[in-house]
Amino acid sequence: MELRHLRYFVAVAEECHFGRAAERLHIAQPPLSQQVKQLEAELGVQLLTRTTRRVELTPAGERFLERARDVLTRVEDAAAEARLVADGLDGRVAIGLTGSATYELLPTLSRALRAGLPDVEADLRGELLTPEQEAMLLAGEIDLGVLRPPVVDETLVVRTVRRERLVAVLPEGHPLAAAERVSVADLAGETLVGYPAHGRSVVHLLVVEACRAAGFVPRTVEVGETSTLVSFVAAGLGVALVPESVQHLRITGATYRPLVEDVRVDLALVHRPDPSPVVANVVALVERTLQDEPHD
């Protein structure tokens, strides 16, 4: 059986007339009769009752007509879908987000993706550290990482999309919160709330380095998520230095102040080389979105 048989049968069933159906199919009537007959022979079932005056569907023909139509539309759909996938307009993409950017990026990106690539299913996974994302990219668990460089692996494609300044997070009643700006040196003696150490959080390493440059080694308390970090500060358990985009996360009792020093941290998109069409489209869209997006 071939799709030709189904197309021909559907045409005859719809026209109830071999001659008109043949015309519609742009073939002559005899080969149409033959093909339909061939189909019936293969099925072992009579689909049509024909006299010279009337062509009618048998009950089996009625049923087969439904199924044949369904198959033909599914074939069309399959072709259209394959084209969409090839053009990167349909598919699934897993995206990792660095902790400090999760609260700004998660809503921004999911909105942008829904608007720009509606048939792409995006799986956004937040609060992932740079080395975690690197491993997941290489393992194929995520297709795109939005993270804080540097990335160790040489094969991955890295593209920096933002450069942010660090800002201080202070409890609202804190004496330093009275000033317009805060100097890193002012934080000597304070407890610093930070991300997990062991060299896994790029932001944490940068903060510790900034303190060392200002002449002190900070006492630190470690938390796993950005929201916990700001909550800890709000609770008066310490102060923190975070990328400015964290300011999108507002928690009562915590306030942000710019630093006197110019301490900067990058945000980069990372993906495997030769990305699939969907991933390429998503990378391009995310890149555009993050560059257009005004971020304080």
Place this chain on the structure above:
Amino acid sequence: MELRHLRYFVAVAEECHFGRAAERLHIAQPPLSQQVKQLEAELGVQLLTRTTRRVELTPAGERFLERARDVLTRVEDAAAEARLVADGLDGRVAIGLTGSATYELLPTLSRALRAGLPDVEADLRGELLTPEQEAMLLAGEIDLGVLRPPVVDETLVVRTVRRERLVAVLPEGHPLAAAERVSVADLAGETLVGYPAHGRSVVHLLVVEACRAAGFVPRTVEVGETSTLVSFVAAGLGVALVPESVQHLRITGATYRPLVEDVRVDLALVHRPDPSPVVANVVALVERTLQDEPHD
């Protein structure tokens, strides 16, 4: 595009090897390469990445593989289904049941149909009078009638399956209920509960005729359904004569007694000539069921 393209592509995708796939398809390797290439050209999409060492699916190929497999199984299913319909093992049949037989036949027939023709969807419609069923048969609203003859239309096929005796339905406290048997003449003076008149209920006509033969014209109260009829008798609103199969319907306060007279009524199967295969199968099954079934 033809099913051949789908079959070939699925084979290559499953083997990841043109040579082995060709072997499986019992064709040579070059035409297989050509057909797959042709498919890709028609879709405008690359489905496979091939080097001489490795054949792999592209994302679009992955998606198209799912769809192609689905289409191929649907084609198989469509063929199998058409054969079932042609053999009368699959389909939908609407069956009308006469009021007096509804309560016995509805459960019996639906059980028999589910056991004997599990893929046939039967629509059992009870409490239909003979002329109603006749009209519905001719209009194609039902395919089989289980009714009380006679049938007026000459073209319909009628086959009598049972001959039942009429029995009396009496309120439990009624004086006549004291006797083993009841004579029709004893009912003179009683109110008779019966089915709608105007010559539409065959059982009703038979009852009135029996009374006339016994020398009286009964006073009647009319109800639409058999369950209502027996309930009316139980409530002491009158007595009734019904086919013996109604005795399957037991309602507190009403009791059945055989008649002294031998008043009989037939039960027949009626369908249009040249029934479709399903209808023919259902008719045969129903006929067997009603003849096997012991009915008091």
Place this chain on the structure above:
DNA sequence: TAAAAATACTCCATAGGTATTTTAT
């Protein structure tokens, strides 16, 4: 260099065309 896909070509099976017959109204 060896395994496998692509290319080049050849052939024949069969889809499709033309002419005619059959059939049912």
Place this chain on the structure above:
DNA sequence: ATAAAATACCTATGGAGTATTTTTA
């Protein structure tokens, strides 16, 4: 008598085969 499907026969497209080349690991 006529419209329409079936049959008979022919043609030619293209699917499949054979031989060979190309490619890459």
